[in-house]
Amino acid sequence: MKIGVIKEIEFGERRVALIPEVVSRLTKSGLEVLVESHAGELSFFADSTYVEAGAKIITDKSALINESDILLKVGAPREEEVSMFKQGQITIGFLNPLGRPELIRRLAHQGVTAMSMEMIPRSSRAQSMDALSSQASIAGYKAVLIAAAALPKYLPMLTTAAGTIPPAKVVVLGAGVAGLQAIATARRLGAQVEAYDIRPAVREEVQSLGAKFIDVTLQEDTTAAGGYAKEISEAAKQHAQVILAKHIKDADIVITTAQVPGRKAPVMVTDPMIAQMKSGSIIVDLAGEQGGNCEGTVAGKDVNCHGVTIISPINLPASMPIHASQKYAKNLLNLLNHLIKKGELQLDFDDDIISSTCITHAGEIRNQRVKDALSQLAVSV
Numbered sequence: 001m002k003i004g005v006i007k008e009i010e011f012g013e014r015r016v017a018l019i020p021e022v023v024s025r026l027t028k029s030g031l032e033v034l035v036e037s038h039a040g041e042l043s044f045f046a047d048s049t050y051v052e053a054g055a056k057i058i059t060d061k062s063a064l065i066n067e068s069d070i071l072l073k074v075g076a077p078r079e080e081e082v083s084m085f086k087q088g089q090i091t092i093g094f095l096n097p098l099g100r101p102e103l104i105r106r107l108a109h110q111g112v113t114a115m116s117m118e119m120i121p122r123s124s125r126a127q128s129m130d131a132l133s134s135q136a137s138i139a140g141y142k143a144v145l146i147a148a149a150a151l152p153k154y155l156p157m158l159t160t161a162a163g164t165i166p167p168a169k170v171v172v173l174g175a176g177v178a179g180l181q182a183i184a185t186a187r188r189l190g191a192q193v194e195a196y197d198i199r200p201a202v203r204e205e206v207q208s209l210g211a212k213f214i215d216v217t218l219q220e221d222t223t224a225a226g227g228y229a230k231e232i233s234e235a236a237k238q239h240a241q242v243i244l245a246k247h248i249k250d251a252d253i254v255i256t257t258a259q260v261p262g263r264k265a266p267v268m269v270t271d272p273m274i275a276q277m278k279s280g281s282i283i284v285d286l287a288g289e290q291g292g293n294c295e296g297t298v299a300g301k302d303v304n305c306h307g308v309t310i311i312s313p314i315n316l317p318a319s320m321p322i323h324a325s326q327k328y329a330k331n332l333l334n335l336l337n338h339l340i341k342k343g344e345l346q347l348d349f350d351d352d353i354i355s356s357t358c359i360t361h362a363g364e365i366r367n368q369r370v371k372d373a374l375s376q377l378a379v380s381v
Contacts, residue, residue: 005033012314014043015043015324018035020052035047035050073091082112087112095117097367117357121352121356142319167190171253174258180202180209216240216243274305
């Protein structure tokens with residue numbers, strides 16, 4: 001069985017689907033690995049290191065796609081790549097199926113079996129394959145470093161000959177994987193940290209990292225299937241904003257991470273809330289590509305709003321390509337080991353990992369949420 005690694009071509013994408021260490025493990029198990037020339041260059045993995053690991057370097061993308069049984073990517077394939085895919089071929093990557101249902105329809109029409117890494121279930125069985133979490137952890141870490149570099153103040157408390165400098169106050173909104181990593185990183189840098197999440201179950205995780213949990217009692221269910229945050233009503237959002245405003249007002253740094261899969265990110269920080277913040281304060285909005293958690297957010301831009309700088313970085317994991325690629329490659333390795341037994345592909349759709357992750361197969365769209373997204377798209381058109 002041949003596994004092909006396609007070079008990422010999206011602007012700013014520096015990750016690679018497989019690193020040489022993982023290639024070596026796959027080739028030793030009897031699989032053949034083809035790597036597009038320079039696929040690992042921006043992640044600092046030279047073609048020669050892949051050859052040493054047992055891979056074959058292919059310079060022609062179309063030839064690589066034609067020869068491969070399974071195609072691995074980080075991001076979703078471009079149209080010109082999809083047109084090269086063969087019927088029955090498997091492609092695995094971050095396909096954004098709820099955000100790009102038209103791509104999924106195209107893959108189904110092409111007869112491709114498409115597996116989306118975003119759809120890996122949040123379960124103990126699938127934890128080692130959970131690429132969404134592995135990459136979110138990097139985003140949370142890097143968000144704090146960006147905020148610290150932009151903040152015109154120290155983060156830790158310092159006692160100096162010129163007097164005592166109090167610690168910076170950091171508020172983290174959303175205590176998923178990215179949020180928890182942001183909390184831990186801000187605490188390591190010496191900041192005083194508060195955090196909020198609509199899911200009360202994460203309180204203990206927040207407190208275990210040394211942060212204070214902001215209590216907002218909501219009279220509705222806030223946890224969706226798989227442990228993800230659930231979209232809440234407008235009344236609940238307004239209630240939360242009233243309480244959060246008091247904490248955000250005194251914050252030096254606000255980091256927002258709240259996202260709802262397949263939907264616009266909830267607005268948690270309003271313009272009046274920003275206006276009350278201290279001049280020179282920093283907001284890092286990790287939900288910019290989904291519309292942003294802050295009013296005034298522009299994805300990929302730094303915006304000055306009432307003297308507060310709103311930073312909305314795009315694709316933060318790609319800014320740390322060595323470890324991001326290492327984590328992602330391990331996630332793919334574990335998924336491949338789950339799919340391939342004794343050198344043969346086994347798609348058991350009674351298995352929750354496979355049934356959740358497989359979006360298209362045999363010319364059909366299998367995922368109901370993607371079907372619903374396509375129906376909505378047809379109505380809007």
